[in-house]
Amino acid sequence: MALHLGDYRISLDSRESEANVNFVSHAHSDHTGGVSKSKKLIASDATRDLIEARYGVRAELSSLPDGVKLLNAGHVLGSKQLYADDSAHGYSLLYSGDYQMVESAAAERIELKQADVLILDSTYPYPWLHFGDREETVRAVQRYAAAKMEKGHVIFGAYAVGKSQEIISILNDAGIVPAVDARVAGVNDVYGRHGVHLEYSSIGSPEKEPVLVVESSKLGEFRSAVASRSGKRVFTAVASGWAKMFRFNTDVQFPLSDHADFQQALAYINACDPEVVLTCGGSARLFARNLRTLGYDARPIERLSRFSQSDLLVCSLTNR
Numbered sequence: 001m002a003l004h005l006g007d008y009r010i011s012l013d014s015r016e017s018e019a020n021v022n023f024v025s026h027a028h029s030d031h032t033g034g035v036s037k038s039k040k041l042i043a044s045d046a047t048r049d050l051i052e053a054r055y056g057v058r059a060e061l062s063s064l065p066d067g068v069k070l071l072n073a074g075h076v077l078g079s080k081q082l083y084a085d086d087s088a089h090g091y092s093l094l095y096s097g098d099y100q101m102v103e104s105a106a107a108e109r110i111e112l113k114q115a116d117v118l119i120l121d122s123t124y125p126y127p128w129l130h131f132g133d134r135e136e137t138v139r140a141v142q143r144y145a146a147a148k149m150e151k152g153h154v155i156f157g158a159y160a161v162g163k164s165q166e167i168i169s170i171l172n173d174a175g176i177v178p179a180v181d182a183r184v185a186g187v188n189d190v191y192g193r194h195g196v197h198l199e200y201s202s203i204g205s206p207e208k209e210p211v212l213v214v215e216s217s218k219l220g221e222f223r224s225a226v227a228s229r230s231g232k233r234v235f236t237a238v239a240s241g242w243a244k245m246f247r248f249n250t251d252v253q254f255p256l257s258d259h260a261d262f263q264q265a266l267a268y269i270n271a272c273d274p275e276v277v278l279t280c281g282g283s284a285r286l287f288a289r290n291l292r293t294l295g296y297d298a299r300p301i302e303r304l305s306r307f308s309q310s311d312l313l314v315c316s317l318t319n320r
């Protein structure tokens with residue numbers, strides 16, 4: 001889908017041939033389809049820098065069209081929602097991207113704004129799923145690392161962008177300075193340039209490091225390397241919202257998410273007070289159905305690119 005605003009055609013976290021500028025809400029790979037050397041991006045400076053660090057593409061940023069604002073999404077460093085006041089058609093729109101309502105140790109706090117149409121991420125559509133008290137989870141991470149580093153090595157596996165920095169920050173608050181792999185270090189450098197200071201070292205000999213934070217895909221590799229070279233026990237951990245739903249192949253898992261759970265989503269919708277909610281992503285249908293049972297006018301968009309501007313107008317105008 002491309003939003004039509006004056007002379008602008010803005011794609012939303014996707015690559016659309018009709019768009020002349022692409023909005024990239026944040027630097028996770030499932031949202032960077034619009035990254036291109038030939039097309040300007042609407043994104044934060046931090047997202048542009050994280051994209052360069054992760055994917056080696058230095059994108060050019062566009063100025064914001066009239067009526068468009070970027071609002072913090074609270075998800076990872078630089079993550080933004082896109083707000084558009086479409087004065088030509090008489091409605092306002094907010095596209096959430098990935099977001100969360102609670103404050104993360106390594107992301108800007110979410111900003112809220114009323115909009116007539118809300119396009120909402122549906123990562124966690126389940127009313128029964130609660131991430132619980134974040135402070136308790138943070139303390140559990142700190143206690144686990146402190147206890148196990150006395151007995152051997154602790155290796156956290158996490159997304160290189162966002163979750164790794166949050167774990168490092170949590171460990172730092174407990175006086176622990178972890179060693180990190182090269183990809184995480186490259187992202188940390190961007191976080192540092194944007195005001196998020198983290199204490200860490202780069203991994204030299206992993207068997208000499210009591211606490212490591214590595215990209216999830218490298219966890220098994222580091223576990224094997226440390227186990228084969230060190231006589232001590234190796235403890236592995238992940239921190240993810242999916243820990244509430246799945247069992248990971250690690251010694252421990254912490255339900256630390258950078259997404260909204262269902263209760264957070266309701267708080268977000270209520271704060272935005274839209275006339276219609278359009279759910280997007282893989283669980284769009286289920287999320288819309290669960291919202292409708294609570295009285296919200298919610299409709300799924302399973303793929304943003306299959307959604308047209310006229311649908312927006314219909315959704316918006318039929319609800320007035």
Ligand SMILES: [Zn+2]
Nearest residue numbers: 026028075098
């Ligand atoms: Zn994300």
